[in-house]
Amino acid sequence: MEPAEDEFNPNAEEANAPLYDMEHDGAPVEEFRTSPARRRALTRRMWLMTGMLLLALVLLAVVYSAVRHAKDIMDRVQPDSSERWWAQTVRKSPNDPRNYRFVRLANGLPVLLSSDPTVDRASAAMDVGVGSDSDPPEVPGLAHFLEHMLFMGSEKFPSEDEYFEFISGHGGGSNAYTDDQHTNFYFTVQPQDLEPALARFSQFFVAPLLSPDAVDREMHAVDNEHRKNLQSDGWRVDQLIRSCAAPGSAFNHFGTGDLTTLNKPDIHKKLLAFYKAHYTTGSRMRLVILGSQPLDTLQGWAERHFSAVPAGSDYREVGGAGHKTSPTAASAPATAAVEDLTTDSTDFAKRRLRWSLTIPPPFGAGRTSRWVTMETVTDTRSMLFLFPVMPLERSYRAQIPQLLCYLVGTKYPHSVYSVLKAQGLATGLSCEAYAQTSDLTLLSISVELTSVGLNNTQKVARSLFEFLNLLRESPRQCHSAWQELLRLEELNFEFQEKQNPDDFTSETARSMHTVAVPDLRGSPESYSYDPQLLKDVLQQMTPRYVLVFVLVKQPDIALPLTEPIYSTHYQSVPLPVDLALEWAIAVPSRGEDGEPTLSFPPLNQFFPSDFSVLALQSNASAPVQLLPDSEVKLWYGRSTSFDVPKAELWCDLDSAVVPRNHTTAALADVFALMVNDVLDESAAQARLVGMSYSFAPTPVGFRLGLSGYSSTLPTLLTTVVATVTGGTEGVARPVEGFCQDRLAALLDQYRRDLQNADMDSPYLNLFRYLRLQLLRTPFFTRAQRRAAVDPTTGSPLTVAQLQAFL
Numbered sequence: 001m002e003p004a005e006d007e008f009n010p011n012a013e014e015a016n017a018p019l020y021d022m023e024h025d026g027a028p029v030e031e032f033r034t035s036p037a038r039r040r041a042l043t044r045r046m047w048l049m050t051g052m053l054l055l056a057l058v059l060l061a062v063v064y065s066a067v068r069h070a071k072d073i074m075d076r077v078q079p080d081s082s083e084r085w086w087a088q089t090v091r092k093s094p095n096d097p098r099n100y101r102f103v104r105l106a107n108g109l110p111v112l113l114s115s116d117p118t119v120d121r122a123s124a125a126m127d128v129g130v131g132s133d134s135d136p137p138e139v140p141g142l143a144h145f146l147e148h149m150l151f152m153g154s155e156k157f158p159s160e161d162e163y164f165e166f167i168s169g170h171g172g173g174s175n176a177y178t179d180d181q182h183t184n185f186y187f188t189v190q191p192q193d194l195e196p197a198l199a200r201f202s203q204f205f206v207a208p209l210l211s212p213d214a215v216d217r218e219m220h221a222v223d224n225e226h227r228k229n230l231q232s233d234g235w236r237v238d239q240l241i242r243s244c245a246a247p248g249s250a251f252n253h254f255g256t257g258d259l260t261t262l263n264k265p266d267i268h269k270k271l272l273a274f275y276k277a278h279y280t281t282g283s284r285m286r287l288v289i290l291g292s293q294p295l296d297t298l299q300g301w302a303e304r305h306f307s308a309v310p311a312g313s314d315y316r317e318v319g320g321a322g323h324k325t326s327p328t329a330a331s332a333p334a335t336a337a338v339e340d341l342t343t344d345s346t347d348f349a350k351r352r353l354r355w356s357l358t359i360p361p362p363f364g365a366g367r368t369s370r371w372v373t374m375e376t377v378t379d380t381r382s383m384l385f386l387f388p389v390m391p392l393e394r395s396y397r398a399q400i401p402q403l404l405c406y407l408v409g410t411k412y413p414h415s416v417y418s419v420l421k422a423q424g425l426a427t428g429l430s431c432e433a434y435a436q437t438s439d440l441t442l443l444s445i446s447v448e449l450t451s452v453g454l455n456n457t458q459k460v461a462r463s464l465f466e467f468l469n470l471l472r473e474s475p476r477q478c479h480s481a482w483q484e485l486l487r488l489e490e491l492n493f494e495f496q497e498k499q500n501p502d503d504f505t506s507e508t509a510r511s512m513h514t515v516a517v518p519d520l521r522g523s524p525e526s527y528s529y530d531p532q533l534l535k536d537v538l539q540q541m542t543p544r545y546v547l548v549f550v551l552v553k554q555p556d557i558a559l560p561l562t563e564p565i566y567s568t569h570y571q572s573v574p575l576p577v578d579l580a581l582e583w584a585i586a587v588p589s590r591g592e593d594g595e596p597t598l599s600f601p602p603l604n605q606f607f608p609s610d611f612s613v614l615a616l617q618s619n620a621s622a623p624v625q626l627l628p629d630s631e632v633k634l635w636y637g638r639s640t641s642f643d644v645p646k647a648e649l650w651c652d653l654d655s656a657v658v659p660r661n662h663t664t665a666a667l668a669d670v671f672a673l674m675v676n677d678v679l680d681e682s683a684a685q686a687r688l689v690g691m692s693y694s695f696a697p698t699p700v701g702f703r704l705g706l707s708g709y710s711s712t713l714p715t716l717l718t719t720v721v722a723t724v725t726g727g728t729e730g731v732a733r734p735v736e737g738f739c740q741d742r743l744a745a746l747l748d749q750y751r752r753d754l755q756n757a758d759m760d761s762p763y764l765n766l767f768r769y770l771r772l773q774l775l776r777t778p779f780f781t782r783a784q785r786r787a788a789v790d791p792t793t794g795s796p797l798t799v800a801q802l803q804a805f806l
Helices: 029-033 036-077 142-149 162-169 191-200 211-229 233-243 267-278 295-306 344-358 392-397 398-407 416-422 457-472 473-494 501-513 533-540 575-585 660-680 686-687 713-723 741-758 763-776 780-787 799-803
Strands: 100-106 108-117 122-128 173-178 183-189 285-291 370-375 381-389 426-436 441-449 547-552 561-563 569-574 646-654 690-698 701-709
Touching: 029 701, 036 547, 100 295, 108 501, 122 191, 122 501, 142 173, 142 183, 142 211, 142 267, 142 741, 162 173, 162 183, 162 191, 183 191, 183 501, 191 285, 191 295, 191 441, 191 533, 211 741, 233 370, 233 547, 233 569, 267 533, 285 295, 295 701, 381 533, 392 533, 392 547, 398 426, 398 457, 398 533, 416 426, 416 457, 426 741, 441 457, 457 533, 457 547, 457 575, 473 533, 501 686, 646 713, 660 690, 660 713, 660 741, 660 780, 686 690, 690 713, 701 713, 741 780, 741 799
Parallel strands: 108 285, 370 547
Antiparallel strands: 100 108, 122 183, 122 285, 173 183, 370 569, 381 441, 381 547, 426 441, 561 569, 646 701, 690 701
């Protein structure tokens, strides 16, 4: 059958014939193939294919780089899995007389034991790795409320007052706090009463009553705690910072709670559910016990009283990184990898990778880079720069927050503070890790402003970003600074002094969530410089991510917004793009000598070189007078605690004229402020090596105090004395060279400090102020001192007048 004429026939001759008879835009196909249009089309297609190939190669390189970066992160945050707990010992300072042992109980509870036969108070602390971040959205403050309820008796000790009565009745004290991701309980007691105290303390985590009868009373206790904070600028600022985070994120919460958030019909049911869900040992709890008894005895008490704490469903009994021990065999520490004690390494690495790809949780894309003006309760003038960066708590071995605070916060010539001070913009500067959670580290730089600084806030911000930009462009100098910081850490660890018992147990229990056992006492042996991690963090400390807070009592702009928890009035606007661009490329200016105004810290002149102990012989149990016939009374007492190369010097400078009246008392205060203002730069580095100094007025003159390493204490003494006297070689020229503008700034700070002190809470006024009023004669009130330097009641105080007084 022949195919129809219109039907396609693959055998037809025409099927294999060139389609020369077809036309393109009226031209034959062969002509089109050799035409300029065809060549241009082929060229475009070739470039398109080349571009797609290059794009594919770029994407492949990006993916490869991300995978390598993720692997680097995993390598940095996951300790070697070959490390086992049975081989782990706490690396302690040569100056530390305490003995340590880590054990894991049969229920999985990690415990650090510390034995110190000389301790005057025993202590224990339990840190539960859950806090207000885990509050149900509908019940803010539930974790804090549970903290209160746990003190209200247990099945074994049902009386609500049993625990407190026992602790206070045996020479001790007890407290607790709730943080973002921690709830920390601790106590102290006489050493011989440690075991019965542990018996009562352990029941918080074994069988607490959580009685419905106590719910209403403790809700009101929580509410009262919140109400006393309503006029506290610290709490108001903290809540406003949290409100800047993305809604629904863990950081954006109200952690204290009050009657509004807690007084709900099913609150007791939610309380029990929260306790059951979070208060288990598998991954949540860390226990530290300090006593005078031997380690074996302390371990037996830990097993006896804490083995009944529920293990929880997330505790792995066998296999993997965990191994369950029986109570009778607990003296042989269980084998468990280092990462098993800390939070999950894989999740942590994912968060770090998320940050490395510049997705900034929890503040959220588009919610950073804001300028916030807040009205304060006290007479405050300050700026707060907040940088939400990647979580760094588990990367403690790189010491990134410490390095940045060392570089930014140390006061030395050509530091950020030095530049701001020289321009009359600031009276103080500090840097800290404001918050550290598993989701972020919030780095904070706070600047106390003068009245001139308040009118030049953009200039203050520019100086800060000039220095941060300098850090980004100076990796070699950053490495040198890290090595200097490591030297300081090694020195401070070498001659580490005892902590207070409750500070030791509370802080160590918290650290056990993120710090490996060998490093729990602060040993820098495992510290290592991580230039890539520092680079990643500095890339986050840019105008793109900063939150700038201006805190002032009477702002000169309208504040249309009100934070609902504390009723704080504020304004929040995006950071202007032109300012962000200006700060992003700002470089330090140069002074008249052609040198940059900003630079890295110099080598520390107070770093000791001689660690020998002074061979002063004195067997007296009390200080002895060395110059009995002199007008100068000199006493010497030998340390009875440790033979360390340190010394202390206290010098009382008595005067017949200070203070006779409220005016001379105020002038003495101002002179002490001036001395410490000068020492801020010239002697600030002494504090980095564990040295300290103080210069303050007394009822009859001044008191000078120094402490630190014996070999460099004379250097510090010379620096302080030269500042106090204003001269050398016996020529006293106090406050000479001190400019009138700086004095005016300090007088303004002094007046505001006195005024703000009147707004302290009643109990602070009781212990800090009214006590002195009863004990000191003569005593001059804050109002009297403020009036003495009030420019509205007379002519302003001048440097010449102050020098004449001195």
